[in-house]
Amino acid sequence: MALVRGGAALIYRGDYRNARQLLAAMGRRLAGRADRLGGTRSLRDLFLEERRKHRLEHETLSRLAVLIEAGPSGPRVALAKAPEVAEALTEALGTNFQLPGALPLRDLLGMVGAHEWRSKGVEVLPLGAHLRTRWGVFAPVRGEHVELVAEAVKRWPVAGKRALDVGTGTGVLGLLLARAGALVTATDISPDAVACARENAQRLAVADRMEVVEADLFGEGRFELVVCNPPWLPHEAVTALDRAVYDPGGRFLARFLDGLAAHLAPGGEGWLILSDLAERLGLRGEDELERQLEAAGLTVAGGIEAAPRHPRSRDAADPLHEARSKEVTALRRLVVRSR
Ligand SMILES: C[S@@+](CC[C@H](N)C(=O)[O-])C[C@H]1O[C@@H](n2cnc3c(N)ncnc32)[C@H](O)[C@@H]1O
Incomplete structure (x- = not known):
């Protein structure tokens, strides 16, 4: 040793x-x-x-x-x-x-x-399907973000829209959008995630409505809807899988917000799914996100929230229990601010 x-x-x-x-x-x-x-x-x-x-x-x-x-x-x-x-x-x-x-x-x-x-796959209830995962690809075992998007597509229909899923992982959010009738492009920087999302699109028979490309954030084009569940904690990543959870220097989030308007079609909107755990842990300032939105020319046009249900949030022995038990995950509808 x-x-x-x-x-x-x-x-x-x-x-x-x-x-x-x-x-x-x-x-x-x-x-x-x-x-x-x-x-x-x-x-x-x-x-x-x-x-x-x-x-x-x-x-x-x-x-x-x-x-x-x-x-x-x-x-x-x-x-x-x-x-x-x-x-x-x-x-x-x-x-x-x-x-x-x-x-x-x-x-x-x-x-x-x-x-x-x-071989077993991860059950994703809102999709009514098991998704294949791979080593190093973020598996949607925490359901809050998936349920928020499943609820959002009911409230704000996406049928016929051109939609982009940034950082698709297993493809779960893009699959929800494609199932709801959107024409989806999904990106990920990880080749394993791209292969995994393609495989899931094929298995769920939506490959004709969901293209998966290896790209840094947005890739090419403009979309009526851009959805993103970014790595949610601004901190260094240690392992390959960490890169799905930790966002070194908050750069993913900053670049996503700065680039969003340029990738929205006129009248389009972004759905940002982000928990407030970073604020609760003192890793992001209370009003930092608001300031970033303002600087990027974006405004929040509503949204929905979910309380934590994942097992760690109920683990009183976890040193971070106080923050995890109160964590709120929000889906914010972002639109370009009118001048
Ligand atoms: C929190 S996971 C979300 C995965 C999936 N969308 C979900 O909701 O389960 C973040 C994803 O972003 C991807 N990612 C990290 N940096 C990226 C970048 N610069 N461009 C595209 N994707 C990136 C990671 O590989 C990971 O799959």
Whole structure:
């Protein structure tokens, strides 16, 4: 453990079960150590401490690696009693992964878990369907934002509109819009998310009404409706999946707001789905969003809100419980301010 904490990487060569046990034991040691770093009280400090722990855990545990070699049916783990991982690895890494190679055991376990989860899919009630997910793609397991968009398409019909879903992930919001009759373009910067959203559009038989493109934010064109559920916490991202939740320097949100008007067709509107957790944790100033909207020439033309229902919001042992239990997620209808 001291070696790993000092920055050395270890290639484990025993059997698979022991490798997993070692990783779990290292995790427990780190958790105990990191807990002793505590002592500060503001919600912001507690959040920053949680993120420091997360980074330390990610960096340290990622140094325990296993060898991956070519097997008769694809890549396999070079450890005794290892399970079949060829499909999970090919799904997560594509076929360009160099063999033999090394992978952090933690990532390998994540890929195997994602593969199992992927075969079942994530149930999305407002869609009445299970969506496929992939390793590193944000899965809509928290339902508030999906329910807000499902409610919005009932209140403000989208049939026949040209709509853009910025940062589509599994494609969930674009799929809701396409099902409600919109002609959708969906973007994501992550190639895995793009592949995942395309697959879901095909499985839900709306691929003729939903095009998915790899792009930074808006891509090309103007739309009557632009929908976005951005990463909602302005803070550094540590892992690939973190990039769906954390928005370093608040740049995604700032760029989205600054660029929205230029991507709206005349009379068009944006639906921004954003929780107020950042304000509650002191990561974004109380009136900062308002100022950004003003500076971007946008105004709020109404919207709807949802209280938190996800399990973490009910976990009284969570150090951030006070903020998470009161978090409000809002869908704001943004329009260009008339001069
Ligand atoms: C909070 S997730 C939302 C995913 C999905 N729309 C949903 O509601 O479940 C944010 C998404 O934005 C994507 N993203 C991050 N930066 C991006 C960028 N610069 N351009 C396009 N998409 C981006 C992430 O890959 C992620 O899929």
